[in-house]
Amino acid sequence: MQDPPIRAAEQAPEHTENEGSAVPRRCGGTNGDGSPCNSPFVLPSGFCISHDPDKEHERKAAQQRGGMRTASRKRKGLNPADLPPLETLEDAQKWSAVIAKAVATGELSSGQARAVQIALTTWMRAHDMIKLRTRLERMEKLLQQKRGR
Ligand SMILES: [Zn+2]
Numbered sequence: 001m002q003d004p005p006i007r008a009a010e011q012a013p014e015h016t017e018n019e020g021s022a023v024p025r026r027c028g029g030t031n032g033d034g035s036p037c038n039s040p041f042v043l044p045s046g047f048c049i050s051h052d053p054d055k056e057h058e059r060k061a062a063q064q065r066g067g068m069r070t071a072s073r074k075r076k077g078l079n080p081a082d083l084p085p086l087e088t089l090e091d092a093q094k095w096s097a098v099i100a101k102a103v104a105t106g107e108l109s110s111g112q113a114r115a116v117q118i119a120l121t122t123w124m125r126a127h128d129m130i131k132l133r134t135r136l137e138r139m140e141k142l143l144q145q146k147r148g149r
Helices: 003-019 053-075 089-104 110-148
Strands: none
Touching: 089 110
């Protein structure tokens, strides 16, 4: 006498799946190549995890959170008071020393240190160029004065 109700309960999930319901059994999303997704692993929205519109927002939010974490990690750099004004080659030397120390102690990432070293190298090259140009201009003036006499 108790068999029929149990059987009905066992059959219930299969029954609704065959008949279909408000929730589609296959993902309604479209793949990158334009073909229908048809994934059987659908969420209540009727889409699979990679096509669900709500999950899309969650993914983007997670990416943004990750980006913010990365940015805040990058922002942590040197105290400006640790660095002298960059005016002479001796200053550039001091900068290199401070940066070497900061990398060694983990205050700066190796990427940040590399970026600063590139900037320093560029600065030193420009510094040399300006120095050379000034000397050249002085020599040209001297030469003109000699010729003028
Ligand atoms: Zn899908």
